[in-house]
Amino acid sequence: MKGIFVILSCWLVGNGLSMLIGGYVSGNIIGMLLLFALLCAGVVKGETVRPAAKFLLGTMALFFIPFGVGLIDSYEVIMDNIVAISVATLVSTFAVIAVVGWVFQLVNRRAQR
Secondary structure, three states: OHHHHHHHHHHHHHHHHHHHOOOOOOHHHHHHHHHHHHHHHOOOOHHHHHHHHHHHHHOHHHHOHHHHHHHHHOHHHHHHOHHHHHHHHHHHHHHHHHHHHHHHHHHHHHHHO
């Protein structure tokens, strides 16, 4: 029970900070970074949040059902823009692959020194 409290507290603080800075960064991202920092600093133990995190990860597929229904509802809009969506998907996929490869090579070179 304490683990879910810690996770939800980080989420709530992250959303609050996001509102304070004008919403430029998602509160969910800020909350995850806050939880990561607390785990790295040893303020929160991994064993504390592990059961809640396992439960949330195990039920994550349920969180995507509303988005899937929304996609089905927006079928016409998607089909009208399928070329743009496909191009954006391909370009962003290759960009991510290229950046991850470049960062890996950079980190790997520095680690070998």
